[in-house]
Amino acid sequence: MENERTSPGRDCFWFALCLALFWFVGDQAVAETRYSVAEEVRDGTIVGNVAKDLGLEITSLPGRQFRVVSESEDAYFGVNQDNGDLYVLRKIDREELCQGSGVCLMELKIIVENPLEIHYVAVEIRDVNDHSPVFPETEQRFKIGEQTLPGRRFQLHAARDPDAGSNSIRTYSLTSNEHFELDIHSDEEKIPFLVLKKPLDREMRSNHLLYVTALDGGKPQRSGTLNISVTVLDSNDNRPKFSQEVYQIEIEENAPIGISIFKVNATDPDEGLNCQLEYSLGKTLKKKVYDNFDLDKITGEIRVKGGIDYEENDVYKLDIEASDKGTPPLTGECRLVIKIKDLNDNPPEIEITSLSNTVCEDSKPGTMISLISVKDKDSGLNGKVLSSITSDVPFELKPSYKENIYSVVTKTTLDRENISHYEITIKASDCGEPPLTNFKTLHIKVTDINDNPPRFLESPINVYLTENNLAGSSIFSVSATDRDVNANAAISYYIMRKENQKDVLSFLNVNSENGQITALKSFDFETLKTFQFQVVASDSGSPSLSSNVTVNVFILDQNDNAPVILYPVSSNGSAEGVEEVPRNVNAGHLVTKVRAYDADIGYNGWLLFSLQEVTDHSLFGLDRYTGQIRTLRSFTETDEAEHKLLILVKDNGNVSLSATATVIVKVVEPKEAFAASDVKSSAKDDEETDVTFYLMITLGSVSVLFLISIIVLIAMQCSKSTEYTSKYLQEANYDGTLCHSIQYRSGDKRYMLVGPRMSVGSTIVPGSHANTLVLPDRRNTSDEVRE
Numbered sequence: 001m002e003n004e005r006t007s008p009g010r011d012c013f014w015f016a017l018c019l020a021l022f023w024f025v026g027d028q029a030v031a032e033t034r035y036s037v038a039e040e041v042r043d044g045t046i047v048g049n050v051a052k053d054l055g056l057e058i059t060s061l062p063g064r065q066f067r068v069v070s071e072s073e074d075a076y077f078g079v080n081q082d083n084g085d086l087y088v089l090r091k092i093d094r095e096e097l098c099q100g101s102g103v104c105l106m107e108l109k110i111i112v113e114n115p116l117e118i119h120y121v122a123v124e125i126r127d128v129n130d131h132s133p134v135f136p137e138t139e140q141r142f143k144i145g146e147q148t149l150p151g152r153r154f155q156l157h158a159a160r161d162p163d164a165g166s167n168s169i170r171t172y173s174l175t176s177n178e179h180f181e182l183d184i185h186s187d188e189e190k191i192p193f194l195v196l197k198k199p200l201d202r203e204m205r206s207n208h209l210l211y212v213t214a215l216d217g218g219k220p221q222r223s224g225t226l227n228i229s230v231t232v233l234d235s236n237d238n239r240p241k242f243s244q245e246v247y248q249i250e251i252e253e254n255a256p257i258g259i260s261i262f263k264v265n266a267t268d269p270d271e272g273l274n275c276q277l278e279y280s281l282g283k284t285l286k287k288k289v290y291d292n293f294d295l296d297k298i299t300g301e302i303r304v305k306g307g308i309d310y311e312e313n314d315v316y317k318l319d320i321e322a323s324d325k326g327t328p329p330l331t332g333e334c335r336l337v338i339k340i341k342d343l344n345d346n347p348p349e350i351e352i353t354s355l356s357n358t359v360c361e362d363s364k365p366g367t368m369i370s371l372i373s374v375k376d377k378d379s380g381l382n383g384k385v386l387s388s389i390t391s392d393v394p395f396e397l398k399p400s401y402k403e404n405i406y407s408v409v410t411k412t413t414l415d416r417e418n419i420s421h422y423e424i425t426i427k428a429s430d431c432g433e434p435p436l437t438n439f440k441t442l443h444i445k446v447t448d449i450n451d452n453p454p455r456f457l458e459s460p461i462n463v464y465l466t467e468n469n470l471a472g473s474s475i476f477s478v479s480a481t482d483r484d485v486n487a488n489a490a491i492s493y494y495i496m497r498k499e500n501q502k503d504v505l506s507f508l509n510v511n512s513e514n515g516q517i518t519a520l521k522s523f524d525f526e527t528l529k530t531f532q533f534q535v536v537a538s539d540s541g542s543p544s545l546s547s548n549v550t551v552n553v554f555i556l557d558q559n560d561n562a563p564v565i566l567y568p569v570s571s572n573g574s575a576e577g578v579e580e581v582p583r584n585v586n587a588g589h590l591v592t593k594v595r596a597y598d599a600d601i602g603y604n605g606w607l608l609f610s611l612q613e614v615t616d617h618s619l620f621g622l623d624r625y626t627g628q629i630r631t632l633r634s635f636t637e638t639d640e641a642e643h644k645l646l647i648l649v650k651d652n653g654n655v656s657l658s659a660t661a662t663v664i665v666k667v668v669e670p671k672e673a674f675a676a677s678d679v680k681s682s683a684k685d686d687e688e689t690d691v692t693f694y695l696m697i698t699l700g701s702v703s704v705l706f707l708i709s710i711i712v713l714i715a716m717q718c719s720k721s722t723e724y725t726s727k728y729l730q731e732a733n734y735d736g737t738l739c740h741s742i743q744y745r746s747g748d749k750r751y752m753l754v755g756p757r758m759s760v761g762s763t764i765v766p767g768s769h770a771n772t773l774v775l776p777d778r779r780n781t782s783d784e785v786r787e
Contacts, residue, residue, distance in 0.1 A: 035086065036124040039094040044087055047077065047123060050110060051084020054119050058084050061112070069109040069353060077108060077123065086121070094125045095162035104164075116368050120402070129167040129218025133159035136284065139227040142194070143328040146202045146232050153183060154194040155333070158284045159214035159224050170217035175210050180230070182212070191284070194228065202232040236274045236326025240266040242334035250339040253310040264300040266322035266332050274326030282319030282333070289316055293338075302336070310342040311377040344382040344432025349375050350440040352426075358445045361416040365409075370442055372397065372406040374428045382432035391425040395444075408442065416446040417483040450488040450541025454480040460550040467525040467558050478515040478549060480537035488541035496534040496548060505533050517551075525557040526599045529709055532716055552716060559604035559653025565661045566694055567595040575661040582670045583635045591620065594627035594661050596649040597698060603652040612660065613646035620645060620665070629663060641667050 035048045051058055051066065061081045068079050068086075078089045086108075098104030104125040111118055135157045142154050161169045172192040174182040179200060183193045192212060200208075210228035215221055242264065251261050268275040279300045281290065292306040293316070302318070318336040323329045353371040376383040387406055389397055394412040399405070408424065424442040429435045456478065463476050482489040492512040497505050507521040515535070531553050538546035568577020579592045598605040609627045614620055619639065621632045629645065643665040650658035 032120050032122055034122045034124065036126055037088065037092070038126045038128050039092045040128055040130055041088055041092070043090055047086040047088065049084050050079060050086040050119075050121060054110065056084065056112065058082075064112040064114050066110075066112050069111055070106070076106065079110070086123075092125055094127050094164070095131065097125060098164075099162075118371070118400075127164045127167050129163055129216060129220070129222060131162045131167075132222035133161045133169050133214035133216055133224035135159045135214070135224055135226040137226070139229060141229045141231065143231045143233050144196065144200060145236055145326075145328045145330075146200045147235065148196055148200060150196050150198055152196040154196075155282070155284075156192040156194050156212055156228070157226055158189060158191045159226070161214075161216050161222075163216065163218065166217040168216060169214050171215050173213045173215065175212075177208065177210060179208065180210060194230075200232045206232050208232070231328075233328030236270060236324065236328060236330055238268055238270045238274065238324075239330030240268045240277050240322035240324055240332035242266045242320075242322065242332055244334065246335045246337060248337040248339070250341055251304075251308065252341045253308045253343050254345055255304045255308050257304050257306070260301050260303050261338070262302045262336060264295075264302070264320050264322075264334065264336065266300070266334075268322075268324050268330070268332075270324060270326060270330075272326075274324050274330075276325045277322045278325070280321050280323065282321060285317075285319060288313060289318055292316070293318060295320065308340060310340045310379070311346060314340050314342070316340070342379050342382055344378055344430060344434070344436055346377040346382075347436040347438040348385045348428035348430055349377075350387075350426055350428050350438055351375075352440060352442055357443060358447050359410065359414065360447050360449060361414045362449050362451070363410050363414060365412055367410045368407050369395065369410065369444060370408040372408060372426060372440075374404045374406075376430050378430065378432065382430055384431040385428050386431070387426065387428045389424060390427045390439075391423060393422050393424050395422070395424050397426070414446050416448050416485075417452060420446050422446070448485045448488055450484055450539060450543070450545060452483040452488075453545035453547045454482045454491050454537035454539055455547060456480045456537065456549040458549075460552055463551060463553045464556055465519075465523065465553055466556045467523050468560055469519055469522055471520060471522050472518060474516045475519045476517055478510075478517065478535050478537075478551070480515070480547070480549075482539050484539065484541065488539055490540040491537050492540070494536050494538070496536050508533065510535060523555050525555045525601075526561065528555060529705070530554050530712060532712065550716075557601050557604055559600055559651060559655060559657060561599040561604075562657035563596045563598045563607055563649045563651055563659040565594070565596050565649065565659050568592070568661060568663060575659065576664070577662075578664045578666060579629075580666045580668050581631070581635075583667050584670050585631060585634070587631055587633045589631045591629040591631060591665055592663060594622075594629065594647050594649065594663070596627065596659065596661075598651050598657075600651065600653065606652045607649055608652065610648045610650075611645060612648045613644065615640065615643045615645075619643065622647060629665075635667055639667065643667070 033050065033053050035050075037045065037047050051061060056066070061084060066079055066081045066084070068075070068077055070077065074090075076089055076092055077086055079086055094104050097106070104127070106123045106125060108121045108123060109118055110121055137157055140157055144152070144154070156172075159169055159172075161167070169190055172182055172184055172190070174180065174194075179196060179198045181195050181197050183195045185191045185193060192214075194210075194212075208228075208230040210230065212226040212228055214224045214226070216223070243266075247262065247264070249262050255261070264279060266277055266279075268277060278297045279295055280297060281293075281295050292304065292308060294303050294305040295301075295318075296303070300320075300322075316338040318338065320334050320336055321331050322333075323331045351373045353373070356369065359367065359369055372387070374385045374387050376385050385404060387397055387404075389395060389408075394410060394414060395408055396411045397406040398409050400407065408426075422444045424444060426440045426442065427437060428440075429437040457480070461476075461478065465475055469475060478493065480491055480493075482491055493510050493515045494512060495505060495508060495510050495517075507519060509518045509520060510516070511518070515537075517535070532550060533553075534548045534550050536546050536548045538544050565575035568575060570576045577592065581589065581591055594609060596607050596609075598607055607627075609622055609624050611617075611620070611622045616639065619632055619635075620629055620643065622629055622645075627647070627649070629647075645663040645665065647661045647663065648658055649661065650656045
């Protein structure tokens with residue numbers, strides 16, 4: 001095998017042409033590597049080491065997808081990725097690939113990736129002498145008048161040899177005889193003529209059998225034989241003659257079938273049958289001549305018979321014969337050269353060699369996606385093609401150093417979350433009149449990277465949870481979305497646990513797949529009113545992205561605490577007491593006051609008092625709100641000295657809870673009451689001391705819870721939202737009954753969980769167990785209570 005490279009120093013012309021090419025394409029210009037190989041070689045024959053000649057690293061070839069892309073439909077060559085050899089894949093027939101005697105070149109594209117490189121290699125297919133000359137017919141007959149003068153020429157069938165160069169037909173030979181000799185006419189091809197060198201004498205010999213041998217120039221030499229049969233006739237000694245030997249016309253391609261394009265005319269000075277002419281096409285013309293043109297044998301008119309296509313053949317040469325009807329008939333010849341005028345009848349063709357139909361969204365501008373080649377079968381301006389991308393996409397065509405070769409590259413950065421699929425429409429238009437256009441669509445899918453963290457639908461999240469929830473059940477759920485896809489959008493959840501929140505958060509659990517949050521214990525409003533924690537949503541990308549949301553949990557009160565009697569309380573702990581009243585007191589005298597406490601708030605902690613049992617309804621009355629027991633009238637002599645009162649204390653929850661207290665009222669004479677007042681005063685002081693002690697403990701506990709709530713809510717307000725404020729207020733009933741109210745703000749609304757004394761302008765919030773009021777927002781008024 002032979003390896004050769006084109007050299008810019010071969011002559012001045014090539015040197016100047018190469019300099020101009022390098023100046024035009026800049027650093028993209030590369031020398032074309034050329035090889036040569038003979039046709040008919042065995043499969044696997046090594047042509048050359050293309051990797052070495054191109055300066056490629058042999059060890060990197062397998063990883064770079066080293067391969068051959070041929071411009072022909074069938075692949076004749078391949079490359080070995082282990083050593084870089086270019087070898088023959090299958091049998092090569094030069095005559096099938098390249099018709100004619102010119103140089104037969106096959107252009108190959110050598111492609112390597114990572115990074116992408118394209119090299120062009122030309123392989124010359126050398127001809128071998130594998131075909132013998134062949135005549136179109138095995139025998140050719142002639143009828144020649146005996147009066148034919150020496151020098152008369154008879155055109156013989158020309159032999160055909162598909163081989164080229166020295167392997168094609170070189171000469172013809174004729175068997176030795178005394179009447180005929182061969183004359184070879186060399187035009188585009190060698191055409192043999194049988195020449196009469198000595199007059200014929202039919203009486204001496206009426207038939208002559210000759211053999212014409214066509215010889216090629218190959219080694220070993222091949223040949224073909226034509227039998228020539230000559231019949232000697234009498235008389236007709238004038239042959240037809242055309243006005244000129246060569247006619248030349250021009251017609252447009254795609255001429256209508258049946259249209260007359262030319263008429264030939266020959267004359268014969270003979271008379272009678274010897275001057276009646278018939279026209280015919282030469283016997284040695286190409287098959288396409290007979291397929292595309294028809295000659296009227298009487299009139300000599302030539303008409304279009306088949307489709308005329310400039311791209312298939314731009315010129316036709318018709319050898320026309322005119323024969324008379326004499327005996328023997330004489331023939332005259334002429335040649336009609338028909339030139340075909342090109343029309344813009346072929347749209348451009350677009351070929352896409354797609355390297356990949358996907359592109360990563362983080363690809364940098366200039367990343368190559370596909371290789372595009374365009375071509376037009378027309379010539380001149382009709383074959384000049386302009387290419388562009390018509391769709392509004394972030395891609396562009398980048399021309400190569402070789403004409404009509406483009407690469408599709410990214411123009412800007414991509415974002416799969418905005419557009420995940422592109423249809424790139426490539427337009428190719430020629431410069432003909434009118435121009436013809438073709439379109440090709442390339443479908444590109446943008447692959448995802450993990451560039452979007454999960455996002456929660458709202459932040460922060462406020463959750464209102466009724467106390468005494470079922471342990472182990474779901475209390476609420478969080479949800480986040482991720483604009484990425486597949487693993488990059490697979491979200492898992494977990495709770496961010498801080499050192500100062502371990503006690504509370506240890507009773508919470510989150511489902512990592514669906515964000516369902518479960519409470520592992522039941523919450524008690526009286527112990528814990530609010531708490532805060534953070535849930536983290538993390539995707540499964542690499543590296544993983546995450547975001548978190550703050551969850552504020554507000555525990556809502558239930559009526560789960562019964563009223564507690566603070567007074568009267570006996571020494572054994574029961575709710576019983578004895579009161580002595582002088583007989584001479586007037587109506588409205590305060591006998592005693594029943595004090596009670598409920599740990600719940602709002603309506604659940606609003607206590608009402610009622611008399612369940614009394615010995616005389618006309619004598620004592622009970623204030624239902626304050627628990628004060630007063631006389632309704634003055635005592636009389638007939639009234640009993642001792643009265644028993646059973647007081648019922650109940651809250652205002654949906655399911656009311658209650659407690660009872662018993663008060664024994666003893667009516668005594670004024671002197672006895674005064675005498676016992678000192679003793680009773682001392683005992684009462686002890687009792688009052690005990691009551692005060694209990695009240696102090698209760699108020700202290702409430703105050704501590706209040707301060708803790710204020711601190712937590714201020715921290716939440718500072719860290720998350722300026723629009724969210726919360727405040728817990730605790731009030732003591734002026735009449736001695738302890739109740740609670742909690743006020744807090746969310747957005748533009750202010751809420752209060754109320755006790756006995758509600759604001760006239762407040763309204764009840766639906767769904768709050770009838771103990772939550774919405775207060776008018778008085779933040780902008782002058783008498784606003786600062787929170």
